[in-house]
Amino acid sequence: MSVARAGALRGTEPSDTDDGLRMNAVTVRYGSTTVLSEVDLEVPRGEVLAVLGPSGCGKSTLLRTVAGLESLAAGEVRFDGRDLSGVPVHRRGFGMVFQDGQLFGHRDVAGNVEFALRMRGVGRKRRRAEVDRLLDLVGLAGYQRRRVRQLSGGQAQRVALARALAAEPRMLLLDEPLSGLDRALRDRLTVDLARLLSAEDSPTAVMVTHDLDEAFALADRVAVLHEGRVLQTDEPRRLWRAPRNERVARFLGCTTFLDAHVTDGTASGPLGTVPTPEQPDGPVRLGLRPVGVRARTGRCPGAAETTGRVVERMHRHDHVRLLVDAGEGRVNRVEAIAEGAEIPEPGEDVTLRLDPVGVAVLSGDPRQRRTRTAASPPSDRPGTPE
Numbered sequence: 001m002s003v004a005r006a007g008a009l010r011g012t013e014p015s016d017t018d019d020g021l022r023m024n025a026v027t028v029r030y031g032s033t034t035v036l037s038e039v040d041l042e043v044p045r046g047e048v049l050a051v052l053g054p055s056g057c058g059k060s061t062l063l064r065t066v067a068g069l070e071s072l073a074a075g076e077v078r079f080d081g082r083d084l085s086g087v088p089v090h091r092r093g094f095g096m097v098f099q100d101g102q103l104f105g106h107r108d109v110a111g112n113v114e115f116a117l118r119m120r121g122v123g124r125k126r127r128r129a130e131v132d133r134l135l136d137l138v139g140l141a142g143y144q145r146r147r148v149r150q151l152s153g154g155q156a157q158r159v160a161l162a163r164a165l166a167a168e169p170r171m172l173l174l175d176e177p178l179s180g181l182d183r184a185l186r187d188r189l190t191v192d193l194a195r196l197l198s199a200e201d202s203p204t205a206v207m208v209t210h211d212l213d214e215a216f217a218l219a220d221r222v223a224v225l226h227e228g229r230v231l232q233t234d235e236p237r238r239l240w241r242a243p244r245n246e247r248v249a250r251f252l253g254c255t256t257f258l259d260a261h262v263t264d265g266t267a268s269g270p271l272g273t274v275p276t277p278e279q280p281d282g283p284v285r286l287g288l289r290p291v292g293v294r295a296r297t298g299r300c301p302g303a304a305e306t307t308g309r310v311v312e313r314m315h316r317h318d319h320v321r322l323l324v325d326a327g328e329g330r331v332n333r334v335e336a337i338a339e340g341a342e343i344p345e346p347g348e349d350v351t352l353r354l355d356p357v358g359v360a361v362l363s364g365d366p367r368q369r370r371t372r373t374a375a376s377p378p379s380d381r382p383g384t385p386e
C-alpha cells in the first residue's frame with residue numbers, strides 16, 4: 001500500500017546537517033521507572049519517522065517528550081540545531097494529532113480548523129479559503145458546518161489532521177492517528193495520509209504506532225522501540241529484510257529462526273535453499289515468517305525438498321496457516337502457509353519450500369543475533385499460530 005514519495009528519495013540515510021529533529025541519549029523516568037533509555041533518533045527535515053513497538057514500550061512517552069510534555073532525566077532534544085530544553089510546548093511549533101483527535105466539541109468542523117489559523121493571526125477572508133483548502137486536502141470538502149459530534153471516527157481524525165496542518169507546524173507528531181478505526185477505513189486513511197506526508201512541502205513528522213502496515217506505508221524510516229530502547233532504525237525495506245536480531249525480527253513477524261550457510265548468493269539450511277544475493281559467503285541466521293514457508297500436500301517423489309507433517313491448521317481470512325512438524329534434528333515445528341489446490345489436513349504429509357518474500361537475514365553482530373527472552377518461545381520452536 002506504500003505510496004511512492006514525491007521528489008528526491010527522502011531519508012534513506014539520516015542527513016549530517018542540523019535540520020530537523022535530533023534526540024541525543026534521551027532518558028525519561030516516571031518516578032523510579034525508566035521509560036525511555038538513552039534514545040538516539042534523527043529525523044531530517046521533511047522525513048517521516050515511524051516509531052514502532054509493542055504496547056507499553058514507551059512510544060507515546062517519546063512523542064510527548066518531543067512535544068515538551070515530559071521532562072528529560074538525561075540527554076537532549078534539538079530541532080534545527082536548537083536545544084529545546086526550556087522551550088515550552090506552545091513555542092515549539094509542533095502539531096500534534098493524538099489517538100482520540102481531541103477536537104473542540106462545541107465548534108463545527110470549520111471552527112476547529114479555523115481556530116489554528118486564528119492563532120496564527122491569519123485574516124478572516126484568508127481563513128475561510130484556508131479552511132476550504134485544508135478540508136479538501138483531507139477529503140472532507142463540504143463538511144465545514146458539520147458538528148464534530150456528528151462525525152465518524154475517521155472523519156474526526158481527518159479534521160484533527162487538518163487542524164494540525166492549519167498551524168503550519170515545523171513538525172507533525174502523530175500518536176496512533178489511525179487506531180480505533182475499522183480496517184477498511186484505516187487502509188483508506190493510510191493511503192491519504194501517505195500522500196499528504198509525501199508531498200513536496202510536507203512537514204517533518206514522527207508517528208508512533210504498533211501497526212506494521214501503517215509504519216511501512218507512511219514512513220521513510222522506522223525505529224523499533226522495545227522497553228524504552230531503540231533496537232534498530234532503518235529504511236522499511238531493509239528493516240523487513242535485515243532485522244538486527246531475533247527480537248526485532250519477531251516483532252516483524254518472524255516465528256522460526258535457523259542457521260544456514262551462504263554460498264554464491266544462496267543460503268542453504270535445514271528447510272532448503274533461498275536466494276540471499278546481498279549476503280557474503282559464510283554462516284547466516286535466517287528468520288522465517290509464515291509466508292516464507294510454503295507447504296503443499298504430499299511428498300514429491302525423488303525431490304530434494306524438505307518434508308514434514310501437519311500438526312495444526314488454522315483458516316485465516318485470505319490464507320490457511322499450518323503448524324508443521326519438520327522432523328527432529330531439523331527445525332522441529334515451523335509455521336507455514338498452505339499452497340496449491342488441496343489444503344492439507346492435520347496428520348497429512350507436506351512438502352515444504354522457502355519463499356524469499358518471507359525470509360529475513362539477521363544482520364546484527366552474530367553474537368547478538370539470538371535474543372532469547374523468557375516471554376518468547378525458544379528459537380527453532382515457534383509457538384502455536386495466532
Ligand SMILES: Nc1ncnc2c1ncn2[C@@H]1O[C@H](COP(=O)(O)OP(=O)(O)OP(=O)(O)O)[C@@H](O)[C@H]1O
Binds near residue numbers: 030055056060061210
Ligand atoms: N504518567 C505516567 N506515570 C507513570 N508511568 C507511566 C505514565 N505514563 C506512562 N507510564 C508507563 O510508561 C510505560 C510507557 O508508556 P507509553 O504510554 O509511553 O507506552 P506506549 O508504547 O505508547 O503504549 P501503548 O502502545 O499501549 O499506547 C508504560 O509502562 C506505562 O505504564
